[in-house]
Structure formats: C-alpha cells, structure tokens
Amino acid sequence: xxxxxxxxxxxxxxxxxxxxxxxxxxxxxxxxxxxxxxxxxxxxxxxxxxxxxxxxxxxxxxxxxxxxxxxxxxxxxxxxxxxxxxxxxxxxxxxxxxxxxxxxxxxxxxxxxxxxxxxxxxxxxxxxxxxxxxxxxxxxxxxxxxxxxxxxxxxxxxxxxxxxxxxxxxxxxxxxxxxxxxxxxxxxxxxxxxxxxxxxxxxxxxxxxxxxxxxxxxxxxxxxxxxxxxxxxxxxxxxxxxxxxxxxxxxxxxxxxxxxxxxxxxxxxxxxxxxxxxxxxxxxxxxxxxxxxxxxxxxxxxxxxxxxxxxxxxxxxxxxxxxxxxxxxxxxxxxxxxxxxxxxxxxxxxxxxxxxxxxxxxxxxxxxxxxxxxxxxxxxxxxxxxxxxxxxxxxxxxxxxxxxxxxxxxxxxxxxxxxxxxxxxxxxxxxxxxxxxxxxxx
Ligand code: ACO
Numbered sequence: 135x136x137x138x139x140x141x142x143x144x145x146x147x148x149x150x151x152x153x154x155x156x157x158x159x160x161x162x163x164x165x166x167x168x169x170x171x172x173x174x175x176x177x178x179x180x181x182x183x184x185x186x187x188x189x190x191x192x193x194x195x196x197x198x199x200x201x202x203x204x205x206x207x208x209x210x211x212x213x214x215x216x217x218x219x220x221x222x223x224x225x226x227x228x229x230x231x232x233x234x235x236x237x238x239x240x241x242x243x244x245x246x247x248x249x250x251x252x253x254x255x256x257x258x259x260x261x262x263x264x265x266x267x268x269x270x271x272x273x274x275x276x277x278x279x280x281x282x283x284x285x286x287x288x289x290x291x292x293x294x295x296x297x298x299x300x301x302x303x304x305x306x307x308x309x310x311x312x313x314x315x316x317x318x319x320x321x322x323x324x325x326x327x328x329x330x331x332x333x334x335x336x337x338x339x340x341x342x343x344x345x346x347x348x349x350x351x352x353x354x355x356x357x358x359x360x361x362x363x364x365x366x367x368x369x370x371x372x373x374x375x376x377x378x379x380x381x382x383x384x385x386x387x388x389x390x391x392x393x394x395x396x397x398x399x400x401x402x403x404x405x406x407x408x409x410x411x412x413x414x415x416x417x418x419x420x421x422x423x424x425x426x427x428x429x430x431x432x433x434x435x436x437x438x439x440x441x442x443x444x445x446x447x448x449x450x451x452x453x454x455x456x457x458x459x460x461x462x463x464x465x466x467x468x469x470x471x472x473x474x475x476x477x478x479x480x481x482x483x484x485x486x487x488x489x490x491x492x493x494x495x496x497x498x499x500x501x502x503x504x505x506x507x508x509x510x511x512x513x514x515x516x517x518x519x520x521x522x523x524x525x526x527x528x529x530x531x532x533x534x535x536x537x538x539x540x541x542x543x544x545x546x547x548x549x550x551x552x553x554x555x556x557x558x559x560x561x562x563x564x565x566x567x568x569x570x571x572x573x574x575x576x
Contacts, residue, residue: 138264139306139500141273143509144197145468146189147296147455149556150523151176152530157291160527168291173385173449177456178295178522180281181533182540183550183561186217187228188573190279191560193297194229195575197275200512203301205236209272212243212259214252214460216327216490217280219571228571229277243274249325250381251490253278253298253460258496260302261310274302280459283534285334292384294456298464307504308471311483313364316356317496318349325491333541342491343387344424349495350380350391350487354398357485357497369406371399375499376482377474378445379466381489382452391487392445393433397423411436447473454519463488467500472515476507523554544569552576 153176154168168174180189190213198205211233213226224245233241242263246255253276260274279297284290324342327335358370367374372395380388400409404416415429423429451469452458458465463486470484484500533550540546545567555561555576563572 135264135269135304137305137309137503138261138303139310140300140308140467140509141303141306142197142201142203142301143464143468143471143513144193144200144299145296145451145461145465145513145515146193146196146279146299146559147458147519147522148178148180148184149554149559150180150525150529151178151455152525152527154291157527157530160531161291171386172291173389173453174291174456175453176522176524177291177293177530179293179525179530179533180295181536181550181554182548183552183555185562185571186215186219186279186281187225187571188560188562189281189295189297190215190225190229190277190299191232191573191575192558193279193299194275194277195232195560196558197299197301198232201301203273205233206238207272208233208238208241208275209270210243210260210263210274211241212256212274212276213245214247214254214256214276214278215245215280216247216249216252216459217333218247218327221330225277242268248494249490249492250280250383250459250462251488251494251496253464254488254490254496255494256460257300257302257464258315264302264304276300276302278460278464280461281333282457282459282462283333283537284337285332286531286534289337289339292457294458294462296455296458296461296465298461298468300464305504307502307506307509308467308484308500309503311499311501314357314360315496315498316353316360317494318352318356319494322491322493324493331542333537342383345491345493346381346383346387346489346495347391347394347424349489349493350394351398353487353495353497354395357499358398358402369399369403371403372396372440372444374483375485376444377448377470377484378487379448379463379470379484380445380487381463382449382466383457383462385449385453388445388449388452389434389441390430392441393430393437396437396440397429397433409436451515451519460490468513468515471506472510472513476505476510479506
C-alpha cells in the first residue's frame with residue numbers, strides 16, 4: 135500500500151478549563167510565570183465523572199460518527215496511554231464495546247505504555263501493520279489519550295487532559311515519509327509513576343526538560359543524516375522542513391527544542407552567515423550547550439520568526455488545553471491542520487517529535503498529499519475550544535481533591551456534576567463492588 139498515513143482525526147477535551155493567569159494569582163507565583171514562563175494560556179481538567187476509558191470512548195465514537203466510518207471496516211485499534219486504571223485489562227478492551235455492538239470483534243491491537251510515548255508507539259504499530267504481511271486490507275484506528283495530572287506544586291500548571299483518535303490507512307492526505315524515522319531511547323528517572331496508590335507522577339522537572347532536549351538533539355541529528363542520504367544533501371537543515379510538531383508538556387519547551395534544531399544545523403555549517411550569532415559558541419562542549427543561557431538566548435532570538443511560522447500553528451491547541459501526555463503531540467498535528475488551510479499545506483513536510491520520559495523518543499515526518507479540509511472542518515477546533523466553560527482555580531483544585539479521594543475506589547458512584555459533561559460525551563456512571571466500571575453517554 136502506498137501513501138500510508140492519517141485519513142481522519144478527532145479530538146476530545148473536557149468542557150471545563152482554568153485560565154493560567156488566574157492560576158498564577160491563585161498559586162501566589164509572579165504574574166507571567168505560567169503564561170510567559172511556560173507559555174500556556176488555559177488548562178483543561180476533569181473530576182471523578184470521567185476516566186481514561188470514558189474519554190477514549192467519546193473520541194472513538196465521535197471519530198466514527200463525524201467521518202461516517204463503519205466499525206466493520208476497522209481491523210486494528212491501538213491505544214497509547216499512561217493513565218492506568220487496571221494492571222491487566224487494556225483500555226482497548228473497553229473500547230471493544232463500541233465495535234461489538236456493531237458486530238465486529240475481529241480487531242487487532244492493544245494498549246501501549248511508556249509515559250507520553252505510547253501514542254507514537256501505537257501509531258507506528260498501526261502504520262507497520264498496514265505495511266506488513268499481516269495487514270487484512272482494513273483501516274487502523276490509533277487512540278492516544280491521557281489525564282495529565284500533577285500533585286500541587288511547580289508541575290501542576292502543566293496539567294491537562296485530552297484524547298486524539300486517528301484513522302490510519304493507505305492513500306491518506308497526511309502521508310508518513312518512509313526511510314526517515316529516527317529514535318533515541320535510554321534509562322532515566324526523569325518522570326515516572328511508581329506509586330500505584332496515586333495518579334500523580336514522581337517528576338524531576340528540570341532533569342526531564344534536559345532529557346527531552348537531549349533526546350530531541352539525538353533524534354534530529356539521526357533524522358537529518360537520513361534525509362541527507364535519501365535526498366543527496368550536504369547540509370540538511372530546518373530549511374528542509376515546513377512545519378514542526380513536538381510533544382508539548384508546555385509551549386516554552388517546544389519553543390526551546392525548535393531553537394535547538396538551529397544549534398544542530400549550525401554545527402554542520404559553522405561558517406554560514408545566517409548562523410553568525412552562534413559563532414561564539416562553536417567550541418562549546420555538548421554538556422555546556424545544554425546548560426548555557428547565553429546560547430539559549432541567542433538560539434531563541436535567531437529562531438523567533440521561524441518559530442511563529444513553522445511551530446506556531448501546532449502550538450495553538452496545546453497552549454489552550456495543557457499537557458495531554460500521549461495525546462499532546464497528536465493534538466499538535468490536529469492544531470496544525472486546523473490552523474493552516476489545506477491549500478497552504480499541500481506538498482509541505484511536517485516534522486513530528488514524540489518524547490516520553492523514562493525515556494523513549496522518535497522523530498518522523500509527514501508529507502501532505504491531499505486535502506486536509508474535511509479533517510479541519512470536522513475537528514472544528516477553534517470554535518470548540520472557545521466554547522468551553524472558564525472555571526475558577528478553586529474549582530480545579532477541588533476537582534483534583536475529588537479524584538485523589540476517590541482514586542481506586544470500589545463500589546462507588548461519582549459525585550461530579552453531569553452539568554460539566556457535554557452532550558454526546560461518555561461519563562462514568564458507577565464502579566461496582568468488583569471494580570467493574572459502567573459508562574453512559576450524555
Ligand atoms: N514572567 C515570565 N517568565 C517567568 C516568570 C515571570 N513572572 N517567572 C518565571 N518565569 C520563567 C522562568 O525564568 C523559567 O524560564 P526558563 O525555563 O526559560 O528558565 C520558566 O518561567 C519556568 O520557571 P521555573 O522557576 O524554572 O519553574 P519551576 O521550576 O517552578 O517549574 C517545570 C517548571 C520544571 C517545567 C515544572 O512545571 C515541571 O516540573 N513540569 C512537569 C515536567 C515537564 O513537563 N517536563 C517536560 C518533559 S517530560 C513530560 O512531558 C512530562
């Protein structure tokens with residue numbers, strides 16, 4: 135099969151969000167810390183009425199309905215998530231209720247987990263399946279979703295929640311480029327979830343940022359080396375890329391990663407006039423380059439216009455929602471498709487960087503080979519984001535408290551108000567005395 139890639143996309147995010155400037159006041163930090171320092175505008179949240187399965191049910195059902203896809207045409211369903219509610223039973227098996235109702239129980243694929251990387255792993259499984267001898271000719275669906283929650287403290291303003299569901303198949307408008315995929319993996323304790331009694335991670339924030347940037351450098355260099363070979367280029371660079379989508383824990387880190395790309399380009403082309411501002415850093419060691427604030431400032435200055443053009447459209451939705459762990463990078467792709475017209479996107483190359491702590495990272499690129507207009511209009515992202523309810527930080531804090539108090543609860547009816555659930559959205563009706571979960575659609 136040719137032109138394997140993304141045929142359709144749907145995104146689910148909660149009805150309620152808090153405004154980051156109000157969070158700054160509520161948390162008693164200096165004005166601008168979350169909005170400028172982290173680069174975030176709003177943060178989506180949920181209470182005990184929703185869980186990973188309910189939000190994924192909503193995303194899949196809406197994808198199928200909005201794009202008029204028949205459940206029997208799906209041969210594979212992959213879920214990437216790090217929101218674990220059961221140590222054995224996969225979220226995918228719960229999503230099978232939708233398929234079973236429609237008479238399709240022959241659906242391969244299961245959950246994949248490693249921090250924010252699971253969605254990318256799910257996506258590559260789906261693409262690999264279609265390109266393999268196991269493929270039965272049907273479509274695949276990839277679901278990447280998480281509740282990104284942090285204990286109160288420095289990391290809490292980088293919370294969020296969301297799911298992206300994608301239809302994957304041949305002859306797609308957003309095509310995966312072959313032969314360029316690069317990967318970097320290692321063992322690191324930057325962010326992990328060893329405490330089964332809590333939804334919150336253990337996180338070394340600063341270290342996780344460095345891990346993210348190091349993995350970016352490594353993937354970018356490998357990607358560029360492959361591009362150079364494939365396209366016979368001496369000095370491949372960001373000039374070969376039209377748009378960039380990075381996993382977005384918060385927008386500022388994405389901005390810094392994009393800036394880093396130019397540092398890597400510079401090291402391959404140190405005498406190029408366009409990198410004159412970086413010349414003083416030519417001899418700097420790699421370890422120093424990760425810490426040096428003068429270099430960071432020079433890179434951010436050099437890449438300011440490029441960031442607005444190449445990254446800005448993908449950064450929009452994640453800035454409005456917050457981190458979505460596995461979904462964040464795909465939300466970036468949905469954002470790009472929503473913010474840029476289909477005509478403008480034609481034949482453009484989109485680089486995508488996925489990072490999951492612990493750590494696993496990969497980089498791929500897409501080429502736009504068909505109209506993205508239908509994906510954009512059905513996502514209807516701007517309008518849906520603007521229609522959300524702005525809640526007070528106190529409500530967010532009490533929703534987090536509610537989740538803490540009911541985490542792992544058995545024989546329990548959620549108390550979160552159904553007023554906070556939009557029409558067409560699945561919610562948790564009850565959890566019975568055997569921890570079995572029951573869902574309803576509003
Ligand atoms: N106005 C403008 N900027 C400000 C202000 C202000 N009033 N106050 C602070 N800032 C800037 C700081 O200078 C800093 O900028 P810099 O990063 O360019 O140096 C930035 O805002 C953040 O401020 P810090 O004091 O460094 O923030 P803090 O240490 O409290 O927390 C952190 C930031 C570490 C990112 C925290 O939110 C966190 O742990 N997040 C979760 C981990 C994470 O997302 N890691 C990313 C990769 S792994 C993953 O995806 C989970």
